[in-house]
Amino acid sequence: MKIVLDIDRCTGHGRCYTLAPDLFDCDDRGYSVQLTTDVTEATEAQARLAVESCPENCLSLEGDN
Numbered sequence: 001m002k003i004v005l006d007i008d009r010c011t012g013h014g015r016c017y018t019l020a021p022d023l024f025d026c027d028d029r030g031y032s033v034q035l036t037t038d039v040t041e042a043t044e045a046q047a048r049l050a051v052e053s054c055p056e057n058c059l060s061l062e063g064d065n
């Protein structure tokens with residue numbers, strides 16, 4: 001499974017890198033920076049939380065069955 005970030009929609013609320021620190025970091029302005037697109041068993045819960053929590057709907061999961 002992959003997590004996809006639409007950076008054009010990101011307004012820097014910071015929820016993704018707070019809730020999913022294994023998947024996201026932030027740049028100097030507080031915008032999201034993706035550390036990896038790969039979602040593993042170990043990071044799946046973080047990924048789902050980040051997707052549900054992004055107020056701008058920037059995040060989505062691909063290959064989620």
Ligand code: SF4
Pocket residue numbers: 005009010011012013014015016017030031032053054055056057058059
């Ligand atoms: S939660 Fe959404 S809007 Fe906020 S920094 Fe992350 S991707 Fe951007």
